[in-house]
Amino acid sequence: MRPPASPSGGLEVRGLGHAFARDEVLAGIDFQVRAGEVLALVGPSGCGKTTLLHLAAGLLSVQLGEVDNRFATTAFMFQQPRLLPWKSALDNIALGLKAAGIGRGERHRRARSLALRLGLAPHDLDKFPHQLSGGMQSRVALARALVLAPELLLLDEPFSALDVGLKEELYRLLLAHQRERGMGVLMITHDLMEAVRLSDAILVMAPAPGRIVARFELAHPAAARDDAWVYRHTAELLQAAAVRDSFGLPAAAGGALAALGGRGGARLRVVGEPAAGHAGLTPSDLRVLAPSAPPHGAAAGKRCGI
Numbered sequence: 001m002r003p004p005a006s007p008s009g010g011l012e013v014r015g016l017g018h019a020f021a022r023d024e025v026l027a028g029i030d031f032q033v034r035a036g037e038v039l040a041l042v043g044p045s046g047c048g049k050t051t052l053l054h055l056a057a058g059l060l061s062v063q064l065g066e067v068d069n070r071f072a073t074t075a076f077m078f079q080q081p082r083l084l085p086w087k088s089a090l091d092n093i094a095l096g097l098k099a100a101g102i103g104r105g106e107r108h109r110r111a112r113s114l115a116l117r118l119g120l121a122p123h124d125l126d127k128f129p130h131q132l133s134g135g136m137q138s139r140v141a142l143a144r145a146l147v148l149a150p151e152l153l154l155l156d157e158p159f160s161a162l163d164v165g166l167k168e169e170l171y172r173l174l175l176a177h178q179r180e181r182g183m184g185v186l187m188i189t190h191d192l193m194e195a196v197r198l199s200d201a202i203l204v205m206a207p208a209p210g211r212i213v214a215r216f217e218l219a220h221p222a223a224a225r226d227d228a229w230v231y232r233h234t235a236e237l238l239q240a241a242a243v244r245d246s247f248g249l250p251a252a253a254g255g256a257l258a259a260l261g262g263r264g265g266a267r268l269r270v271v272g273e274p275a276a277g278h279a280g281l282t283p284s285d286l287r288v289l290a291p292s293a294p295p296h297g298a299a300a301g302k303r304c305g306i
């Protein structure tokens with residue numbers, strides 16, 4: 001019997017599989033996102049991340065397994081800003097509020113207040129998308145998602161085309177908003193550093209078909225992570241066998257992490273990685289909590305590596 005719905009919401013994905021015609025794209029996907037949690041799904045291009053997010057968002061019909069979204073409101077931010085070219089920045093941000101039946105004055109007030117918080121200038125708000133830089137368009141797209149006060153935010157690599165300074169600023173703004181509102185976030189990315197910067201836990205996907213092969217938990221709060229912490233733990237992730245296999249990298253050379261001077265204090269916990277994959281990692285940097293995930297096929301319908 002299913003447990004009663006949590007009052008604070010949650011997204012639960014169970015035994016999810018998907019095929020386009022005869023191409024199996026996803027198999028045996030299981031995970032949860034709770035309120036206030038940032039979960040990153042990382043994997044190489046083409047492994048099915050966008051398909052998975054579209055299934056979670058209800059933009060694609062579920063063929064196999066279940067997607068149970070108990071969050072009251074969900075917003076989606078795409079890889080491209082996807083702004084309506086004939087509407088001003090302010091009207092683009094307010095679009096979802098209009099669809100929700102909120103009057104013009106109130107939706108403009110909310111859209112303006114959030115836009116200014118996200119670093120847009122008042123005179124930008126009357127501009128049309130073609131008059132905005134790529135960075136400003138991304139701010140508009142983030143504001144359009146956040147203005148709905150979603151309980152769950154789904155992110156499909158929305159920061160991948162931005163420069164490093166702008167990325168950092170939007171990360172900070174996103175995390176501040178997320179903490180303030182206790183929002184759940186499911187973000188997909190192929191950028192390991194972005195995942196280490198933002199998330200509470202990272203699921204690693206492997207391709208053909210897309211499946212989850214490892215879970216990493218980052219205990220240190222995202223707001224307290226400095227550059228050194230992020231670089232060190234991204235380097236640790238890159239040493240993990242599941243990550244290397246997934247991205248098609250050759251096996252890690254022993255001692256590579258030791259050469260980085262790993263001080264970590266067990267802040268990156270690894271679940272579902274074979275111990276043999278950690279040659280060269282000191283126990284204080286990476287803790288292996290579970291044996292290897294079962295091979296694909298045996299994994300269908302089970303929690304992979306968790």
Ligand SMILES: Nc1ncnc2c1ncn2[C@@H]1O[C@H](COP(=O)(O)OP(=O)(O)O)[C@@H](O)[C@H]1O
Pocket residue numbers: 020025043044045046047048049050051052
């Ligand atoms: N609408 C579609 N029709 C047919 N194949 C698709 C469709 N969308 C995605 N695919 C295929 O599914 C696989 C996974 O794609 P996608 O989910 O976009 O991966 P990712 O986001 O990880 O790059 C790819 O092989 C892609 O070509």
Ligand SMILES: [Mg+2]
Pocket residue numbers: 049050051
């Ligand atoms: Mg994609």
